[in-house]
Amino acid sequence: MWRCPDCRRQFANRNQSHAxxxxxxxxxxxxxxxxxxxxFDRLLALxxxxxxxxxxxxxxxxxxxxxxxxxxxxxRRNWVDGHVVLARxxxxxxxxxxxxxxxxxxxxxxxxxxxxxIDDEVAAWFAEAYRVGEQRHLD
Numbered sequence: 001m002w003r004c005p006d007c008r009r010q011f012a013n014r015n016q017s018h019a020x021x022x023x024x025x026x027x028x029x030x031x032x033x034x035x036x037x038x039x040f041d042r043l044l045a046l047x048x049x050x051x052x053x054x055x056x057x058x059x060x061x062x063x064x065x066x067x068x069x070x071x072x073x074x075x076r077r078n079w080v081d082g083h084v085v086l087a088r089x090x091x092x093x094x095x096x097x098x099x100x101x102x103x104x105x106x107x108x109x110x111x112x113x114x115x116x117x118i119d120d121e122v123a124a125w126f127a128e129a130y131r132v133g134e135q136r137h138l139d
Contacts, residue, residue, distance in 0.1 A: 023057040028075045035115070039080045040073060042118045047071065049123065050130035070133030071126065079113040084129035087137035094121070104137055 029037050040062070047053045047064050054065040064071040073082040087104040099107040108125070112118055131137055 046126045066133035070129040083109040
């Protein structure tokens with residue numbers, strides 16, 4: 001792991017491109033309803049079921065990282081937009097879009113407006129994405 005000497009964030013690759021900054025979780029949730037924070041907290045709890053998670057509040061998003069980022073979220077007024085990175089393309093009507101970057105790097109975007117949407121199926125996405133974050137999909 002390489003740590004940026006300026007912002008102290010850790011990366012899987014040395015000198016990885018990024019925007020240094022010091023954001024906080026509080027800044028992402030300022031002025032937002034409690035239900036939006038509850039959505040995020042539920043997503044974090046699902047991620048942590050797979051092992052330790054580094055929460056990285058950035059200027060425009062909040063990322064979840066193990067060795068590399070495996071999920072990220074944009075906090076909106078009444079919902080949470082997010083994505084998980086999977087090693088395969090997983091067709092599912094719950095995904096708003098899928099972007100393929102390489103044969104083992106597929107971004108799957110979603111939106112959650114109600115905590116009941118975050119179910120066992122979502123937990124399975126996070127379990128698979130966590131393995132990508134560990135880079136176990138490269139073995």
